Amino acid sequence: MILGDFGTSYIKFLGLGEDNTSPVIIPANKLPRDTRVSLATGHNGKRFSDNYVNELIALARGGESLIPEKDFLLLDCGSRDIKFIQYQNGQLKDMGWNAECGASMGFTIELLKRYYDLDYQKLPVPEKPFSVTCGVLGMSHIFDAVINGISVEEAVAKFVKGIALNAYRFAGTPAKLYLSGGLCDNPLFVNSFPCKVVPLGRFVLLKGLEMEAGTLNKGTNNS
Amino acid sequence: MAASTITRISRATADWILPAAGLKEVGIVGLPPLEIIRFLNEHGVRIHDLDALLTRADLETSAPYLPRVYCAILRTVMVNSLHLDLDAIFIDVGPGKCDSAFHVAAVLEDALSIPVIRTENTDMEKFGTPLCQAKMPLFDKMLAITEGVKSADPLDTLPPSCPPSFGFWGVPPRDFSILQLFPDTTHVYGWTRCMENKTPANHALEAYCNPDVPTVFFAQTFCAKTALAKLLARKHPCGLYLDADVTAGSSAKAKIQAFLELRGKPT
Numbered sequence: 001m002i003l004g005d006f007g008t009s010y011i012k013f014l015g016l017g018e019d020n021t022s023p024v025i026i027p028a029n030k031l032p033r034d035t036r037v038s039l040a041t042g043h044n045g046k047r048f049s050d051n052y053v054n055e056l057i058a059l060a061r062g063g064e065s066l067i068p069e070k071d072f073l074l075l076d077c078g079s080r081d082i083k084f085i086q087y088q089n090g091q092l093k094d095m096g097w098n099a100e101c102g103a104s105m106g107f108t109i110e111l112l113k114r115y116y117d118l119d120y121q122k123l124p125v126p127e128k129p130f131s132v133t134c135g136v137l138g139m140s141h142i143f144d145a146v147i148n149g150i151s152v153e154e155a156v157a158k159f160v161k162g163i164a165l166n167a168y169r170f171a172g173t174p175a176k177l178y179l180s181g182g183l184c185d186n187p188l189f190v191n192s193f194p195c196k197v198v199p200l201g202r203f204v205l206l207k208g209l210e211m212e213a214g215t216l217n218k219g220t221n222n223s
Numbered sequence: 224m225a226a227s228t229i230t231r232i233s234r235a236t237a238d239w240i241l242p243a244a245g246l247k248e249v250g251i252v253g254l255p256p257l258e259i260i261r262f263l264n265e266h267g268v269r270i271h272d273l274d275a276l277l278t279r280a281d282l283e284t285s286a287p288y289l290p291r292v293y294c295a296i297l298r299t300v301m302v303n304s305l306h307l308d309l310d311a312i313f314i315d316v317g318p319g320k321c322d323s324a325f326h327v328a329a330v331l332e333d334a335l336s337i338p339v340i341r342t343e344n345t346d347m348e349k350f351g352t353p354l355c356q357a358k359m360p361l362f363d364k365m366l367a368i369t370e371g372v373k374s375a376d377p378l379d380t381l382p383p384s385c386p387p388s389f390g391f392w393g394v395p396p397r398d399f400s401i402l403q404l405f406p407d408t409t410h411v412y413g414w415t416r417c418m419e420n421k422t423p424a425n426h427a428l429e430a431y432c433n434p435d436v437p438t439v440f441f442a443q444t445f446c447a448k449t450a451l452a453k454l455l456a457r458k459h460p461c462g463l464y465l466d467a468d469v470t471a472g473s474s475a476k477a478k479i480q481a482f483l484e485l486r487g488k489p490t
Binding site: 054055056057060081083091092093094095096097098 | 485
């Protein structure tokens with residue numbers, strides 16, 4: 001059984017059972033059009049599977065599986081949007097999915113890295129961020145700052161911190177949050193949050209799909 | 224009409240209401256006082272609920288009159304008013320509606336050549352809320368409640384009631400498609416319940432919700448009721464705040480689906 005998390009920029013696969021594999025990542029623009037999986041999530045998931053799990057459910061199931069606490073907040077920062085799940089006493093307390101004002105943040109951060117040839121592992125967290133609400137609108141802050149003599153590195157770092165603060169506020173300013181998505185590998189982004197952050201990596205939704213697949217199989221076996 | 228008032232605001236309205244000759248098609252916005260609905264019913268006047276989608280005209284045709292960043296329901300009112308052949312409009316602008324409707328009344332008056340009559344519905348006689356507590360598809364339930372505003376009569380037959388598994392709090396959404404996601408055992412709260420009860424200014428009833436029932440607190444984006452929806456969702460033990468503009472996007476629908484599933488939607 002192949003599971004697929006069809007994100008905007010990257011697709012993540014996991015094989016279970018006879019197809020057992022470690023998670024595999026490929027860029028979305030390299031995905032063969034005839035790809036089919038047993039169970040899918042993500043923006044483009046419905047095109048590649050007959051069995052679709054919505055991203056918030058996959059995120060929640062992944063969080064239930066990976067996080068030991070009964071009270072937690074799990075924030076997923078993707079290429080295109082941000083979403084969070086909050087649990088209290090082991091039950092869903094709140095959730096959010098911001099596809100507009102959190103738009104294109106992960107995508108923009110990666111775009112800037114390539115365009116300016118930056119290494120986020122080496123950029124320090126700036127003291128002050130730009131006030132940005134989304135990747136697209138925040139770009140003009142960078143261009144203005146560079147025109148006014150600020151280095152590209154510092155301008156982009158301010159932008160990234162602004163994006164992180166926006167995500168933090170969207171999640172309800174928690175004291176601690178678990179982070180999901182490709183930005184877990186970006187220390188500038190992770191360290192820009194003004195709270196404790198526990199990065200879980202980019203396979204949390206796949207883990208959630210794995211839990212859902214287990215439920216599906218149990219249902220099939222019982223019927 | 225002891226507690227309600229009619230204010231004539233247009234030059235053309237001076238003596239129109241008595242007699243009702245010439246009135247065949249009227250639009251209503253919000254819930255005008257029962258006395259007016261009864262009057263229109265008795266005189267065989269056809270009522271159009273302008274809050275609902277009544278024409279296929281583009282919502283953008285309201286743009287010359289209202290900002291694009293405005294309540295989608297009231298933009299719909301504007302479009303309906305521009306495209307339907309109406310003899311008059313009754314728009315409720317009292318405590319049972321909203322400040323935005325108060326201002327839209329002035330816009331309608333300026334844009335149209337028909338009488339625009341402001342009303343303030345403070346009716347408190349309870350009609351009951353059997354539809355809100357009925358076991359039936361939420362889409363049909365909402366349709367029946369909104370259809371009910373055009374009649375001064377109570378329901379002929381009461382639908383079977385059921386214990387609630389979920390709650391939908393708020394106004395009837397502009398995009399009814401989100402309602403199809405809910406189970407038939409969803410109870411309706413908020414201003415929609417006030418609509419069925421024919422007491423739109425009953426703020427205690429509007430603020431009522433059941434703490435034992437997982438509830439989606441819905442408001443139209445750019446509507447002042449978003450503040451109340453957010454407050455109630457925050458105080459509710461299991462509430463989800465949700466707003467949607469013209470149409471509900473995939474993220475809004477995904478939130479509802481996830482909420483229903485993670486809180487145990489009955490199969």
